[in-house]
Amino acid sequence: MDQSVVGSDAENKLIAILKILSESSEPLGSITIARRLEQDGIFLSERAVxxxxxxxxxxxxxxxxxxxGRMITPRGRREVKEALAPQHLGFVREKLELMAYHTTFNPEKRxxxxxxxxxxxxxxxxxxxLSAMKDAFKASLCVSRLVAVAREGEKLGSVLxxxxxxxxxxxxxxxxxxxxxxxxxPTEFRFGGILEIADFEPRRFVAIIDYAGTSLDPSEQYIRARMTSVGQAARTGSGKILGVFRTLPAPARGVVEERLAMLKRAGIGGVYAxxxxxxxxxxxPVAMNRIGMVQLGGLNPVAAAxxxxxxxxxxxxSGLIDFGELKDFSEL
Known part of the structure; x- marks a missing residue:
């Protein structure tokens, strides 16, 4: 098949198959794939699959x-993500909203x-x-020092x-x-960006990607583009780190401060301002009757690595995890 024929019927069918594989944590055979394609209105014989x-x-x-059976590779996942990008504008914001909705953590009961x-x-x-991440965790350039580790064949969230x-x-x-x-x-998810800090204090955002206009997570993009200097920031207090910007209803400020204090006692921080x-x-700029909130990106330590x-x-x-499965980074 000519790989340059993007958008062709055959190429679309291939992407549909890859999408099904990307949604499965187990290998799938042609029979199962054909049945799932049929559910999506795509009719292919097992031989065609x-x-x-x-x-x-x-x-x-x-x-x-x-x-x-077949499993999708990291290269295959990238192909699906890129091929479906035009259909997924705003996907990241919707995903963040869904993650927030499904979060059930109670900071009082932990x-x-x-x-x-x-x-x-x-x-x-x-x-x-881990050694390269150590300084970022020590400097609290993270949402939390709590992490989890999985070996090959195990799952973290929806990722095998x-x-x-x-x-x-x-x-x-x-x-x-x-x-x-x-x-x-409720939170309005505005954008992910590169936050410049000096003496461990935020100065300004030097790059931003609006969640409504992207199909890829901004932090992933910034890390891939080598736009951060988290390691330097952790060691010296000055550098460029991953940050996110949200807004909240102004009348809720008291409740917000109370919950943030509870989260901090449970080992979860990451709110810079x-x-x-x-x-x-x-x-x-922040709209009328709202307050802005700058949060640290959870992938900052990984960016340092x-x-x-x-x-x-x-x-x-990538999904959800039970609080009890997390451990302090120092225990790894």
């Missing part, structure tokens, strides 16, 4: 997984589930990666850790917004 899977194998999008990010690291490089990899879960900033939502405070009613915050030259695949907002 096998034909497309052969092409997917040749391109490195899939690999054998068990008897007659029970329930939190939203996480998942980072896949070569098992051979895992200890080196592939062969040769170790998964690291970090607490996602949407967890904070989920706790606020349960307290009756809370603004005043209708006032700009670090040069970002990437800066150190370690290859890492990040899946932001």
């Amino acid at each position: 096998r034909y497309h899977l052969k092409i997917a194998d040749e391109r490195g999008y899939t690999e054998p997984g068990g008897r007659d 029970t329930g589930q939190l939203a996480i990010n998942t980072s896949l690291i070569s098992s051979e490089s895992f200890k080196k990666a 850790v592939p062969e040769g990899k170790t998964g690291l879960a970090t607490v996602c900033s949407a967890s904070i917004n989920g706790v606020l939502l349960k307290a009756g405070v 809370l603004g005043h009613t209708s006032e700009s915050l670090y040069q970002i 990437v800066e150190a030259g370690i290859e890492i695949e990040n899946i932001a907002e």
Whole structure:
């Protein structure tokens, strides 16, 4: 098949197959794939599915997984994400809202589930990666020091850790917004950005990506583009880190401060600044009767490891994890 024929009927069918594989944590065979395609209104015989899977194998999008089954590869996941991008504008904001809605964590009882990010690291490089992250966690350039680790074949959120990899879960900033939502405070998810800090104090956002206009998580994009200097910021107090901007109803400020204090006692922080009613915050305008809130990106420690030259695949907002499964970074 000519790979340049993007948007062709055959190419669309291949993407549909890859999408189904990307939504499964287990290998799928041609029979199962054909049935799921039929549910989406795409009718392919098992033989036709096998034909497309052969092409997917040749391109490195899939690999054998068990008897007659296929699993999607990281390259295949990227292909699906890029191919479906035009359909997914605003997808990140919707995903964040969903993560917040599904967060059940109770900071008083310290029970329930939190939203996480998942980072896949070569098992051979895992200890080196942890070493590179150490300063960022120590400087609290993170949402929380609480993390979880999974070996190959295990899951973190919705992500199955592939062969040769170790998964690291970090607490996602949407967890904070989920706790606020349960307290009756809705969040407007504005954008993810690069936050410049000096002496550990925020100065300004030097780059922003509006959630409404992207299909890819901003933090993933900034890390991939090597736009951060988290390691330097952790050591010196000055640098460029991952930050996010939200707004909240101004009358809820008291409830917000109360919940943030409860979260902090439970080991979850990551709120850098809370603004005043209708006032700009670090040069970002805020609407009437709302307050701005700057939060740290949950992937900041991982960004420090990437800066150190370690290859890492990040899946932001990858799912939920029970609070009891998390442990302090120092225990790894």
